[in-house]
Amino acid sequence: MLVVMSKSATEQHVKDVCTAISQLGFEARPMPGEQRTAIGVVGNDRRVDDSHIRGLPGVANVIHVSAPYKQVSREWRQDRTVIELTNGVRIGGDEVVVMAGPCAVESEEKLLEVAALVAKSGATILRGGAYKPRTSPYSFQGLGVDGLKILAKARAQYGLAIITEAIDHASADAVAEYADIVQIGARNMQNFALLKHVGSLGRPVMLKRGMSATMKEWLLAAEYILNAGNPNVILCERGIRSFDSATRNVMDITAVALAKTLTHLPIVADPAHATGRRDMVAPVARASIAVGADGVMVETHPRPNEALSDGPQSLYPQQLDDLIGQLRQISEMLGRPLGQLSR
Ligand code: PEP
Numbered sequence: 001m002l003v004v005m006s007k008s009a010t011e012q013h014v015k016d017v018c019t020a021i022s023q024l025g026f027e028a029r030p031m032p033g034e035q036r037t038a039i040g041v042v043g044n045d046r047r048v049d050d051s052h053i054r055g056l057p058g059v060a061n062v063i064h065v066s067a068p069y070k071q072v073s074r075e076w077r078q079d080r081t082v083i084e085l086t087n088g089v090r091i092g093g094d095e096v097v098v099m100a101g102p103c104a105v106e107s108e109e110k111l112l113e114v115a116a117l118v119a120k121s122g123a124t125i126l127r128g129g130a131y132k133p134r135t136s137p138y139s140f141q142g143l144g145v146d147g148l149k150i151l152a153k154a155r156a157q158y159g160l161a162i163i164t165e166a167i168d169h170a171s172a173d174a175v176a177e178y179a180d181i182v183q184i185g186a187r188n189m190q191n192f193a194l195l196k197h198v199g200s201l202g203r204p205v206m207l208k209r210g211m212s213a214t215m216k217e218w219l220l221a222a223e224y225i226l227n228a229g230n231p232n233v234i235l236c237e238r239g240i241r242s243f244d245s246a247t248r249n250v251m252d253i254t255a256v257a258l259a260k261t262l263t264h265l266p267i268v269a270d271p272a273h274a275t276g277r278r279d280m281v282a283p284v285a286r287a288s289i290a291v292g293a294d295g296v297m298v299e300t301h302p303r304p305n306e307a308l309s310d311g312p313q314s315l316y317p318q319q320l321d322d323l324i325g326q327l328r329q330i331s332e333m334l335g336r337p338l339g340q341l342s343r
């Protein structure tokens with residue numbers, strides 16, 4: 001339930017409504033806005049009798065949120081969530097963002113080489129896994145904290161923001177210390193203990209859609225993070241499993257457009273993990289921006305054939321440059337500039 005206060009409501013009115021909500025046994029979450037304050041009610045799993053609240057001074061309206069997820073829903077918050085990173089990059093606002101980098105941080109030398117290419121291409125966020133959730137235990141598992149230190153070095157050198165994956169509590173603590181955005185991968189989308197934990201870390205989180213997750217499950221997973229106190233969540237559509245194995249996964253382009261109607265959170269598309277094919281990355285990235293994604297995440301490598309993971313879907317540097325040029329045109333046509341580094 002959401003209590004919308006009138007424009008003329010005083011601080012005391014807001015306080016009194018919060019007290020009344022607590023007395024009903026629920027938690028009140030005041031959300032001051034430019035025009036008026038809304039007060040979210042959490043802790044109720046069924047419809048609350050609103051007759052008492054409706055009659056309190058300063059209350060303009062009471063809205064019953066119908067979706068099972070609340071804090072992530074558009075009903076709960078009409079303004080879109082805009083996340084501003086320390087290098088000035090904004091996600092979810094007017095600008096479209098490009099996140100690019102290798103699947104995994106492989107060595108300092110290689111990461112700095114790719115960071116230079118990514119910065120030159122016009123992308124503003126560098127990706128690269130230091131903790132890799134690999135299907136086989138015999139595949140490269142990532143460099144761990146050493147990888148995070150390398151990413152931090154690249155940020156200092158090129159001004160790029162850093163996004164990297166956390167796979168458990170310990171890696172989440174380390175990632176939150178070094179990176180600008182904590183990535184939760186598809187395999188951990190319903191690791192509820194981990195979601196609660198990253199909700200308490202105070203760093204923006206990018207939550208990838210689980211490979212078999214419904215829209216509702218995905219948004220409820222995001223709800224865990226918001227409910228733990230972290231409003232800065234980005235959704236990432238990265239393809240879902242289907243009967244057809246022609247591509248690695250199936251890009252759910254509708255989910256990108258649908259997310260925009262259901263939630264105020266930013267949404268980013270990952271055409272690399274969705275398709276698994278380098279030649280499909282650019283067309284699907286273009287389509288994602290065209291349907292309203294706030295950004296894309298792609299993989300790139302100076303020599304994809306030598307990549308320790310996901311080489312076949314990693315763009316050659318020239319392909320990254322070409323793609324960003326195309327995304328700039330599409331986003332400008334939609335009235336959205338491509339985000340740039342301020343320096
Ligand atoms: C990744 O981004 O490298 C990754 C492992 O993605 P996903 O969780 O979508 O498979």
Ligand code: MN
Nearest residue numbers: 103299309310
């Ligand atoms: Mn990958």
